[in-house]
Amino acid sequence: MPLASLPSPCYVISDAHVGIDAVGTDAEHALLTFLDACRAGSLVINGDLFDFWFEWKTVIPRAGYRVLAALATLRERGIPVLWVAGNHDCIHINRADLNRFWQRSGPLYYSLDHRGWHFVVLHTIEQTDVQIRVPETQLGWLRADLAATDRPTIALMHHPASDQDLDDSRWWPGRSHLALVKERAEIREIFERSGRVRAVFNGHLHWNHLDVIAGIPYVTVQSLIENLDDDAPGRPAASHAEVHVTARRMVVRVRGNDPARYQFEW
Numbered sequence: 001m002p003l004a005s006l007p008s009p010c011y012v013i014s015d016a017h018v019g020i021d022a023v024g025t026d027a028e029h030a031l032l033t034f035l036d037a038c039r040a041g042s043l044v045i046n047g048d049l050f051d052f053w054f055e056w057k058t059v060i061p062r063a064g065y066r067v068l069a070a071l072a073t074l075r076e077r078g079i080p081v082l083w084v085a086g087n088h089d090c091i092h093i094n095r096a097d098l099n100r101f102w103q104r105s106g107p108l109y110y111s112l113d114h115r116g117w118h119f120v121v122l123h124t125i126e127q128t129d130v131q132i133r134v135p136e137t138q139l140g141w142l143r144a145d146l147a148a149t150d151r152p153t154i155a156l157m158h159h160p161a162s163d164q165d166l167d168d169s170r171w172w173p174g175r176s177h178l179a180l181v182k183e184r185a186e187i188r189e190i191f192e193r194s195g196r197v198r199a200v201f202n203g204h205l206h207w208n209h210l211d212v213i214a215g216i217p218y219v220t221v222q223s224l225i226e227n228l229d230d231d232a233p234g235r236p237a238a239s240h241a242e243v244h245v246t247a248r249r250m251v252v253r254v255r256g257n258d259p260a261r262y263q264f265e266w
Contacts, residue, residue, distance in 0.1 A: 011038060012241040014046040014158070014203025015223035017088065018067050027225040028066070030238035030256070035070035038079055042114070046203045046221065047086025047158030082112075082119060086158040086204065087126035109138050111145050117245075118151035118196065124159035124181050132159045134183045139190065146194035153196040160202040161187040162211040162218035170226075171206055179205055191216055198266065199250055201241070208239075208260040217250075222258050 016031050050064055074081060085108040089098060099105050108123035120142065125133050146153065161184040166172035172179040181187065191197040192214045200218045209220035222239035229235045239256035247266075254260040 008244040009041040010044065010243040010245065011041060012044045012046055012201055012221050012243060013224055013239075014221045015048045015086070015206060015225060016067075017048055017051045017223070017225045018064055019051040020225060027236040027238065030236055031224055032066055032070055034238075034240055035067070035074060038074055039077065040079070042080040042082065043074060044082045044084065044156060044201065046084045046156055046201060048088040048203065049086070051088055080114065082121065082156065084121050084156050084158055085123050087124075090126075109141065113149075113151060116151060118149045118153040120145060120153055120155045122155065122157040122187075124157050126178070129178070131177050132179070132181045134181055134187060139183065139186060142187070142190050146190065146196055149196060151196070152198050153194070155191065155197055155200040157181070157200070157202050159204045160184070160218065160220055161200060162213060162220075164205070164209055164211065164220070166205070169205065169207060188213060188216075199264065208254055208258060210262050217262065217264050219252055219262065222254060222256070222260075224256075226258070228257055
């Protein structure tokens with residue numbers, strides 16, 4: 001199938017961690033302002049949206065209620081919302097409850113087709129304080145899924161599949177086993193062998209980063225809540241990626257207080 005343009009823009013946000021007060025209310029305000037401005041295209045929530053799932057059994061905090069209301073408004077506008085499970089999303093809630101919120105069923109890894117493109121969502125699983133895994137069952141599913149499609153593909157995952165040097169990162173020096181997927185080389189090989197994958201997006205690391213490996217760009221999107229200042233009261237990155245895809249190129253613009261821009265030609 002020939003490459004087609006993807007309805008633009010496709011927005012990507014990651015690691016909003018709504019419920020954390022690390023940088024005050026500015027991060028929540030930035031998220032709500034961004035969601036209110038979404039009038040067209042589609043939205044990918046690439047993991048760790050909330051940090052208070054455990055309270056849902058009895059109460060939804062004010063910040064969470066506002067974000068949920070804004071997401072409901074997006075659905076009413078007909079804007080597709082694609083969900084990726086992050087490690088914080090899965091700490092206090094099980095798969096069934098998370099799916100209920102996402103309004104879907106089945107495993108937390110899945111795929112779908114949209115306007116001539118194929119989207120693959122992987123579920124990277126944190127073994128607390130040990131490692132990040134993608135089990136063989138999921139790898140087998142990924143091989144079969146990519147073999148069955150003839151569409152250009154975008155892959156989404158919370159933890160990265162690229163080999164990033166984390167020595168100068170704020171959160172991950174000496175902790176790459178909790179940042180990078182253990183099976184990342186196997187995942188990249190599956191992507192490369194398929195000949196379908198045009199780009200891979202992830203979050204988790206709380207910075208902007210780009211690797212191009214075997215011709216495939218691996219884009220890490222900055223956290224919305226990441227504090228860019230070392231002193232109080234702090235300044236959130238307020239980041240989101242704005243992705244424009246045509247038959248010949250992809251342009252990724254990271255908006256907010258920590259901007260970046262990438263362009264890829266096919």
